[in-house]
Amino acid sequence: MGGLLATRQSSRRVWFGLLAFLALFSFLVASRSSEAILQENPHLTNDDLAINRTLGFSKIFAIGLPERTDKRDAFALTSALTGFHVEFMDGVRGESIPDQAVPPGVDRKALMETNLGSWRGHMNAIRRIVEEDLESALIIEDDMDWDVRLKTQLKEVAKGARHFMPPGKTSSSPYGDSWDVLWLGHCGEVFPEQLPENEGKPEHPKYTILNDQTLPPPGKLTGLVDFASHPAFTRWVHVSGGPICSFAYALSQSGARKVLFDLSIDHLGGAFDNALAAFCRDGASGNLDGLRAKCLSVTPPVFFHHRAKGRLSSDSDIQGFTNTDVREKGTTENIMWSARNNLRNMMLGLEMESQF
Ligand SMILES: *[C@@H]1O[C@H](CO)[C@@H](O)[C@H](O)[C@H]1NC(C)=O
16 A cells, blocks of 8 residues: 555656656747757757747738737637747728829729738738848738648748758758748649740759648648649648739748839739739749749648638628628638647647548
8 A cells, every 4th residue: 555655656756757847848948049959958950949939930920900809819829829929910901001102003993902901011011021131021811720730840841941042051041041932821822834934944843741741631632733643641842833822921031122122112013912923923934134033832831711710701801791601610721730720629738620
């Protein structure tokens, strides 16, 4: 009996010891310089630390209209539970933009006030990158979702993006420095060799992530690539063809400067996402006089628009829905362990629920 008690007490001591170690370890990881952490923990690599509280970028800006507190509440909790921190930036209503501030080339009526406002919201974030001379920033729309394993995915994406650097070159960014735009979240994207203007030209290089167990089965993927003609569970980091939707994209300092010039000061050729895609597409085919945009995309994407439970009319501020239907459960295309749908599970330490 006494022996049993002693065993219990000592196993309790082991648990306390383990917990104290874990607490100390997370404290160290959060507060020490990366060199010190790596020296003390030989099993960790630079990659493990790179995807930090700002996902390896200098900052993260989440854009959305400030009155959509529903989206900010959900975003703040979801990002906190998956280990990153964003700065919210207020989206802009088109009506608040005077005619004098509209870029050359815009027919305001054809573009529509909602698209004009959306463009300005993105532009304000992009200007911050230039003004504050940030090395990079991730710009993300405030209704995004991602997999619970986002940081694991981004470690692979970072390897892929570094793959495009000239051999021997180093960079302080975990993603390297050979891109202007790193397009992480989109509605669909083609490989550049699928574009008519690149017919007959050599293929652009791709970084292939095989056997990515965070990907849904091929039949469940949406997008523009013919996923069925490639091995299942493959993700690519590749030169952008012309992505649709500006869900989430990182800009380097050089990228922010080029986009501020090309999509505001020089002209604006359409809705923001189309204009950014055209900027990238021109870069892929070498048409952009001198600026030569260098854009990389991740396909299938790691961020995707979440359709929240509740009124369908809450989905978008751009589309001006009048639908009165209600969605019982939130959904997100292409994301397997939806962080949004697993909030409760993450907080309670329960098993993750897959969407597929
Ligand atoms: C995360 O890493 C990036 C790139 O090294 C760095 O610029 C950024 O300041 C880091 N973020 C935090 C919160 O330490």
